Amino acid sequence: MHTREIAKNLYLIELETGGFKNLICSYVIKGAKTTLVESGPTSSVPRLLDGLDELKVKHEDVEYVAITHVHLDHGGGAGTLLKSLPNAKVIVHPRGMPHLVDPQRLWASAQLVLGFVSSIFGQPEPVPKERIVTATEGIFNLGDGAKLTVTETVGHASHNLSFKESFNNGVFPGDAAGTYLPEFDAVVPTTPPPFHLESALSSLDKLIALDPTALYYSHFGKASNGIQLLIDYKVQLKLWAKIVAEGVKADQTSEQISERILAEDKVMCKYADYFRSHPIYSRTVIINSLQGFIEYAKQTQTPASPS
Numbered sequence: 001m002h003t004r005e006i007a008k009n010l011y012l013i014e015l016e017t018g019g020f021k022n023l024i025c026s027y028v029i030k031g032a033k034t035t036l037v038e039s040g041p042t043s044s045v046p047r048l049l050d051g052l053d054e055l056k057v058k059h060e061d062v063e064y065v066a067i068t069h070v071h072l073d074h075g076g077g078a079g080t081l082l083k084s085l086p087n088a089k090v091i092v093h094p095r096g097m098p099h100l101v102d103p104q105r106l107w108a109s110a111q112l113v114l115g116f117v118s119s120i121f122g123q124p125e126p127v128p129k130e131r132i133v134t135a136t137e138g139i140f141n142l143g144d145g146a147k148l149t150v151t152e153t154v155g156h157a158s159h160n161l162s163f164k165e166s167f168n169n170g171v172f173p174g175d176a177a178g179t180y181l182p183e184f185d186a187v188v189p190t191t192p193p194p195f196h197l198e199s200a201l202s203s204l205d206k207l208i209a210l211d212p213t214a215l216y217y218s219h220f221g222k223a224s225n226g227i228q229l230l231i232d233y234k235v236q237l238k239l240w241a242k243i244v245a246e247g248v249k250a251d252q253t254s255e256q257i258s259e260r261i262l263a264e265d266k267v268m269c270k271y272a273d274y275f276r277s278h279p280i281y282s283r284t285v286i287i288n289s290l291q292g293f294i295e296y297a298k299q300t301q302t303p304a305s306p307s
C-alpha cells in the first residue's frame with residue numbers, strides 16, 4: 001500500500017523517492033474537484049500514479065495539482081505528471097511559473113545546490129503555460145462548498161505557498177514550516193540558499209494565524225500538534241540565526257558552525273547521529289540548511305565602518 005487516509009477526504013501518498021521512506025509525500029483531496037498537493041519529483045511520478053490508482057481516482061477527474069513551490073522535490077514532477085492527467089491544471093506562485101514553463105535554470109541550480117540528491121529527484125519536464133494557474137492569495141472552489149485557500153508563505157523560497165483545505169481545516173505548508181520527522185515528532189530547518197530569515201519568520205506567524213487543526217508536511221506526513229511545531233520552529237530558526245551570525249562574524253568555518261548547532265540545538269543534538277548518517281539529510285539539513293543561514297548572515301551583516 002502506498003496510500004493512507006489521514007483525515008476526512010484526505011489521503012497521503014508515500015512517494016518513497018530513491019527508496020527512502022518518510023522523505024517526500026503527495027496528498028490527494030477527494031471531492032467534487034479532486035486535487036493533488038505536490039507532484040513530488042520526476043522520478044516519483046510512476047509511484048504517485050500508482051497511488052491514485054490505489055485510491056481509485058480516475059486520472060481524468062483530477063482538477064488541480066497545487067504545488068507549494070517549484071523545488072524539484074515538490075513541483076519537479078509536474079510536467080511529467082500532467083501528461084497522465086489530461087484535465088489537471090497546476091496551481092503555483094507567479095514567481096515559480098517561469099521555472100515550470102522552462103525548467104532548465106532550475107535544474108542547473110538544483111544540481112549545484114543538491115549535488116547527487118538532484119539525480120535522485122530526476123530532471124523536470126516543462127509544463128505547458130496554458131495549464132498553469134498562478135496565485136499568491138485567494139480561494140479555489142473545489143465543488144460542493146469545499147475550498148482550498150492559498151496563503152503566500154515565502155522565506156524558504158520566494159515562491160512558497162501554503163494551502164488550507166476546508167474539509168478538516170488543516171494546512172499544507174510546503175517547506176515554510178521546516179522538515180517534520182514523524183519518527184521523532186520534531187522539526188528541523190529546511191533553509192537552503194537563498195534563504196530569507198525575516199520573511200520565513202513572518203510566514204510562520206501567518207501559518208499560526210491560520211489556526212490549522214493539523215499540518216500536512218511534504219517532508220513528512222500529518223502532525224496534529226501543528227501550532228506547537230510552528231512555535232518550536234520559530235525558536236529554532238532564531239537559534240540557528242544567532243549561532244551562524246556569531247560564527248560568520250568570528251570567521252568560523254561552516255564545519256565549526258555546524259558543530260555548534262549540533263551541540264546547542266535540542267533536536268539536532270538529540271538526533272545528531274541520525275542526521276550525520278542519513279544519506280539525504282546529511283546533505284540537505286546539515287550542509288544546505290546551514291549554508292542558507294550563512295549566506296543570509298553574510299548579506300545582512302554590515303561591515304564595521306572605518307573609524
Ligand SMILES: [Zn+2]
Nearest residue numbers: 071073074175
Ligand atoms: Zn522540500
